[in-house]
Amino acid sequence: MAQSILDTMPGATTGTVLISDPLNFWGGKRVKPMQEKNTEPVFEPATGRILCQMVPCGAEEVDEAIKSAHAAYLQWRKMAGMERARVMLEAARIIRERREKIAKLEVINNGKSITEALVDIDVAWQCIEYYAGLAGTLAGQHIQLPGGSFAYTRREPLGVCVGIGAWNYPFQIASWKSAPALACGNAMVFKPSPMTPVTAVILAEIYKEAGVPDGLFCVVQGGADTGTLLCQHPKVAKVSFTGSVPTGKKVMEMSAKGVKQVTLELGGKSPLLIFKDCELENAVKGALMANFLTQGEVCCNGTRVYVQREIMPQFLEKVVKRTKAIPVGDPLLDGTRMGALISKPHLEKVLGFVSQAKKEGAKVLCGGEPIVPSDPNLKGGYFMAPCVLDNCRDDMTCVKEEIFGPVMSVLPFDTEEEVIGRANNTTFGLASGVFTRDISRAHRVAENLEAGTCFINNYNISPVEVPFGGYKMSGFGRENGQVTIEYYSQLKTVVVEMGDVDSLF
Ligand SMILES: NC(=O)C1=CN([C@@H]2O[C@H](COP(=O)(O)OP(=O)(O)OC[C@H]3O[C@@H](n4cnc5c(N)ncnc54)[C@H](O)[C@@H]3O)[C@@H](O)[C@H]2O)C=CC1
Numbered sequence: 452m453a454q455s456i457l458d459t460m461p462g463a464t465t466g467t468v469l470i471s472d473p474l475n476f477w478g479g480k481r482v483k484p485m486q487e488k489n490t491e492p493v494f495e496p497a498t499g500r501i502l503c504q505m506v507p508c509g510a511e512e513v514d515e516a517i518k519s520a521h522a523a524y525l526q527w528r529k530m531a532g533m534e535r536a537r538v539m540l541e542a543a544r545i546i547r548e549r550r551e552k553i554a555k556l557e558v559i560n561n562g563k564s565i566t567e568a569l570v571d572i573d574v575a576w577q578c579i580e581y582y583a584g585l586a587g588t589l590a591g592q593h594i595q596l597p598g599g600s601f602a603y604t605r606r607e608p609l610g611v612c613v614g615i616g617a618w619n620y621p622f623q624i625a626s627w628k629s630a631p632a633l634a635c636g637n638a639m640v641f642k643p644s645p646m647t648p649v650t651a652v653i654l655a656e657i658y659k660e661a662g663v664p665d666g667l668f669c670v671v672q673g674g675a676d677t678g679t680l681l682c683q684h685p686k687v688a689k690v691s692f693t694g695s696v697p698t699g700k701k702v703m704e705m706s707a708k709g710v711k712q713v714t715l716e717l718g719g720k721s722p723l724l725i726f727k728d729c730e731l732e733n734a735v736k737g738a739l740m741a742n743f744l745t746q747g748e749v750c751c752n753g754t755r756v757y758v759q760r761e762i763m764p765q766f767l768e769k770v771v772k773r774t775k776a777i778p779v780g781d782p783l784l785d786g787t788r789m790g791a792l793i794s795k796p797h798l799e800k801v802l803g804f805v806s807q808a809k810k811e812g813a814k815v816l817c818g819g820e821p822i823v824p825s826d827p828n829l830k831g832g833y834f835m836a837p838c839v840l841d842n843c844r845d846d847m848t849c850v851k852e853e854i855f856g857p858v859m860s861v862l863p864f865d866t867e868e869e870v871i872g873r874a875n876n877t878t879f880g881l882a883s884g885v886f887t888r889d890i891s892r893a894h895r896v897a898e899n900l901e902a903g904t905c906f907i908n909n910y911n912i913s914p915v916e917v918p919f920g921g922y923k924m925s926g927f928g929r930e931n932g933q934v935t936i937e938y939y940s941q942l943k944t945v946v947v948e949m950g951d952v953d954s955l956f
């Protein structure tokens with residue numbers, strides 16, 4: 452059935468798509484909601500038009516999905532890693548083959564530019580391919596003990612894992628969570644954000660087509676209530692969450708009650724440090740990459756841009772020139788580099804941060820206002836002009852709080868020691884960046900910044916081989932890279948006695 456939606460994609464344009472297929476998936480197929488209660492409209496951000504209805508799953512449906520996942524888990528965990536790898540490689544191949552269609556659907560639901568969505572879909576299949584590669588390498592250790600006795604360890608799956616996703620990278624988040632989970636022999640029940648329910652179910656269909664047992668990757672739709680049901684379900688072994696800090700705390704609290712493992716990928720207010728000895732053109736490009744991907748709705752964005760005072764005028768001139776040149780508009784057009792924000796209330800929240808910044812003394816160098824594109828089709832879309840704020844201070848709201856929109860705050864600094872102290876003066880710690888040509892300084896700064904990632908002379912590149920995750924209130928656990936295997940598996944120790952029992956009793 453998803454085929455039918457995907458198959459309409461080649462000819463689809465902004466403002467033309469309507470989705471009526473069921474968006475839940477378990478037992479190997481799309482499942483219609485049991486009842487049409489608490490339905491929420493889902494919007495196409497570029498037009499403000501209703502794209503489909505999101506019908507949240509209740510307790511009975513969540514239970515069905517988890518049961519279906521558990522049954523699949525019992526089969527999947529018995530397969531050799533190499534067998535699981537073959538299925539996952541097939542899933543990666545199918546995604547790659549349909550990348551344009553999936554990317555287009557993602558754009559229609561999320562509002563980001565097609566250029567970016569294509570990258571997101573590529574990162575998704577690469578992630579599945581990467582963990583397929585690791586599935587066959589899972590192994591334990593053999594430990595020799597006295598008298599010929601020995602012990603060995605087995606790396607075993609956890610069981611049914613829950614993935615709860617945010618709306619900014621819908622398909623990619625579902626892949627980042629499911630790929631390591633499945634590689635280790637787990638099943639996953641995934642709940643997308645209620646604002647972007649459309650593409651996770653495509654991933655479920657692709658896994659099915661690739662040959663996973665029915666139920667191995669399920670999708671349940673819903674918001675906080677459905678998420679709560681998932682976190683509280685006794686058959687769930689682990690919850691991996693991407694979203695805001697307040698919700699992350701609730702997820703951790705609920706999971707604690709059942710002693711479930713958690714991975715939390717939360718928000719950020721990451722610093723980007725630009726030293727006067729940097730290659731300025733690259734630093735300017737890096738600052739844009741750090742702020743304007745996905746309309747600024749990225750958790751690891753480097754939104755506090757600290758620039759060494761001597762180069763501030765040149766930096767501002769170049770950064771403003773490039774920001775003003777960003778083509779904002781119809782996200783399905785190849786030339787567009789920034790699309791629409793996720794929703795009207797979110798756009799208003801972001802614009803509210805800009806007015807608050809002005810009240811607190813910041814100077815808007817460009818953007819920060821809504822855009823109504825000339826194309827009549829896009830009149831109801833949630834567009835705004837990307838914004839650069841000057842005259843910022845560390846105590847301003849725009850510098851302290853996560854805006855999650857295209858708003859860059861620029862701050863001057865004088866010394867390395869000073870800027871490191873200021874950069875670390877936050878409860879967040881997701882990412883950070885430094886631009887300098889001095890290699891000693893680069894590594895010293897990387898060591899001293901309190902964040903899960905430090906980009907040196909670039910920003911926001913995230914190859915799937917590289918671990919990603921936060922320090923401090925930005926969360927814990929990691930996604931991507933080899934280490935994530937440890938977050939989706941548990942170690943069993945088997946102790947073998949080769950002699951007689953030397954009993955104390
Ligand atoms: N770290 C990141 O990548 C993201 C950060 N955010 C930040 O959060 C703000 C709010 O965005 P939201 O989508 O409302 O984030 P959120 O944290 O409320 O939602 C994230 C996910 O958690 C689910 N959820 C909500 N309440 C839950 C509960 N009690 N139990 C279990 N699951 C629950 C949501 O349905 C969604 O799937 C954004 O403006 C932004 O500042 C939002 C999205 C992604």
Ligand SMILES: C[N+](C)(C)CCCC(=O)O
Pocket residue numbers: 619620624693744748749750751911912913
């Ligand atoms: C892909 N990347 C690194 C730009 C962002 C991924 C993290 C997120 O979900 O916001």
